[in-house]
Structures are given as structure tokens and as C-alpha cells.
Amino acid sequence: MAGKVLFITGASSGIGAQTARQAADAGWKVALFARSEDKLKDLASEIGENAIALPGDVTDLGSLQAAVDKTQETFGSLDAVFANAGTGLDTPGIEKGDPEEWSKLIDINIKGILLTLKASYPALKKAKGHLVLTGSVAGRIHISASVYGASKWFVHGLAGNMTPDMREWGGRCTVIAPGMVDTPFFDEAKPDKLKPEDIAKAVVYAIDQPEHANVQEIVVMPTQ
Template identity: 35%
Template sequence: MGLDRSMQNIAVVTGASSGIGAATARRLAGEGFHVVAAARRADRLATLVKEIGPHATAVTCDITSDDSVAALAGTVAELGAPLTLLVNNAGGARGLDPVAAGSIEDWQWMYDVNVLGTLRVTKALLPALEASGAGTIVTIGSTAAFTPYEGGGGYVAAKHAQTALVGTLRLEIVGKPVRVVEIDPGMVQTDEFSLNRFAGDRERADAVYAGVKEPLVADDIADIVAFAATRPHHVNIDRLVVRPIAQAAQHKVHRER
């Protein structure tokens, strides 16, 4: 199962079956990485890896499962090449309920995926990243990580916790050869994020971006991930906040009528 491509460096991308994750997997393969694309949906991963070609490996993985994440780490080890990049992209939002009516089930899911999922994968792969001598962890957060908004309590809380995890990790491993990067996008229009948030309600999902000229797209974030990951290794981009020009702040969005 090992790679025979002059020890091509490995990049692991979670949540790679769609959106930012899939775009990032494509972009990193183009940058010379062998991409391990991890996500729950095996059929989507198979299509992606077929598109990318020999520079990608699909691993069906549920980041809320200890066993599944351990299997991911095992597959990476079997490839026999240095793991130099982890992109913690898997995450998501559910619902837009006020705190007073917040769904415990939705809040639990958001914490499990955004926070504990990031923790599981980071713990499992950090030894290999350190052993490479030039590791990088990129975590895709959100502007919700530092700006609350009405109806976003569960997602805001989860993303605040995720950014606290990232910042703490950076402090704890200083002096080791692993960079810790956080990328916090604002409005990114993808096929599934808002659709999943609103349980498949296309009208509500589309309304999020109604009138917004050129919201960010998945390729924009993939471009930024590639930029951060390919800087000289002594350069650490602690946090990069990115919004479309139409979004001045979480609550300030220009919509054309």
C-alpha cells in the first residue's frame, strides 16, 4: 500500500466529500501532496479520488468515532511517506434556533463534530506530523469563532471552543516542528453547508446568500489553505480571517436588490 512516488508528502483532509474539503483535496494534489481524503460518504470520496487520480487515497472516516479515526491514522502510516499536513475541515451547523429554544440534539452534534472531531483527528495524527520534522495543522474555523449572532448560539459556541482548542495547541507544542494555522471564513456558498443547516430546506438555504454579490466559494478557501501550507516552514499564519467584499462583518452584509 506504500507510495512509490519519491516519498511524496501526505496531506490529510477531513470532510473531503464535498465543499471546502473536496476543493482543498484537489488543490493540494495540484501542489504536489498525496492527499488522503477522509469523510463519511464513501461514494463521494470514490468519485473525488477518481477525479484527482493517483495522487489521492480515499478513507471512509467518521470523526466522531474513536475507532474510525484510529483506522484513518493506520492507513496514513501504511502509506509509508511523511505526513506533513493535516487539514481539519470537517464540521458543520444545524439549525438557527435562539438559545431559549435551542435543540440539545443539534448543539451536541455541532460540538461533537466541530470540537471533539478536531480533537480526535489532531491527537491521532500529531505524532506523525511531528515525526516528519515539518508538520502543519490547518483548522477551518469560522468568523462565528469570535462573533456571536442571533440564532447561531450552538454553532457559535462550538466554533469558539474549536478556536480555543487551536490556540491552546499552538501554545502547548511551541518548540516542536509543527505549525498551527487557523482559517476563519465568513460567507462561503457551497452546495451543502446551509442546506444541511436547514435540514434540506432549499428556500431557507438560498436566502442566506440572496442578493450577495460574489460570496466566497470553496475554491477560495482551498487557495488560502494551499497558501498557508506552502509558506516556508518558519512562517506560521496563526489566524487568517477571510470574507467576501460584500460582508464587512458578521452582521453587516450588502445585498443587491
């Protein structure tokens, strides 16, 4: 797998940043996409010549398309995409939920993944590449009135639908379903839960499989 290229959304912190580090250690070139330009540049500098910082907005197709084009210009191909960008809600549930927050969540967690796939699909098809989506255990179980959970059900459904589509042209699709992870996603630290490194290992494991094998889903749960 040495020298292949991985495009990561939500790459500036947490799971995305750690996946970039571990993928680079495994021989991948990494294209880092997120809104936080300073964090991206710092991460790209840390990784070195096999990383490129691509500031942009996952809800903007033009921004994503420009980043995908720049990735191919710089590294010569695009072999895998990790659609990882996501957000949660400050006010969960329906009764007290904020429709403006729902719109933001839908834009990032649902439309953002669709736009990422739209922008990268031709490059993935050309490379017979690999799509990896950040789902959630919340997208595999029912949580009372969870709008966030429903958005992750969409992600799992999309992954299931993309698997046969990509198989037709030699591509692969994987959904990673973490339990609670100690990342900036939460307002308070979760020291007894999963770490971003745990999820990054799952992503790298999936994309480093031989071409005849597709790991379609990985569920990673904390032991406590």
C-alpha cells in the same frame, strides 16, 4: 513541498473537496476522510494516484486512527492535517434550540477536531507537521445566542493553544476563519458569497509556507 501528505476531514464536498484538488495541484498527496464513501471514491478517482479515499466517522477515534495509519502506510508519512469536518444547526439559539442537535454539533465541531488531533498527533510530531483547523468569523465575533458560533470559538481557542505546543517540536498550527461560503452547508445557494476555492487557496497558502514561517490565522470575508 512536493510529495508531502495532507490528511483532510470533511473531504467529500465543499471546502474539503476543493482543498484536496488544489493541494494535489500544488504537489501534495491527499488522504480524503469523510462518511460519504461514494463521493470520496469519485474525488480520489478524479485526483488520481496522489489521492486515497478513507471513509470514516470523525466522531470515532478508532476510525480516525485507522485512517491515519492507512495514510502513512500508503504514502509513507503524514505532514499536515486539515481538520475541516463541521456541521451547523437547523434551529439556532437557546430558547428554541434542540439539545439533540447541540449534542451532534458538539460531537462533530468540538470532539471531532479533538479526536482528529489525538489520532494524528504522533504522526505530526514525527514529521514536524502542520495542523490546520476550519474556524469561522462566527468564532471571532459575538452572535446573539449562537451555539454554532460558540463551537467555533472553541476551535479558535484550541488553535491558539496548539500553536505554542507544536512550536516546541517544530510544528505549526493555522486556523482559517471564513465568512459565509457558498457550500452545501447552507440549504440555499449563496452565489454572492465566498466560494470553496477561496478557502482552499488560504489552506494551501498556509501549508506551503517555508518551515521558518507560520501563518497562524487567515480571515477570508466576502466583499458583499
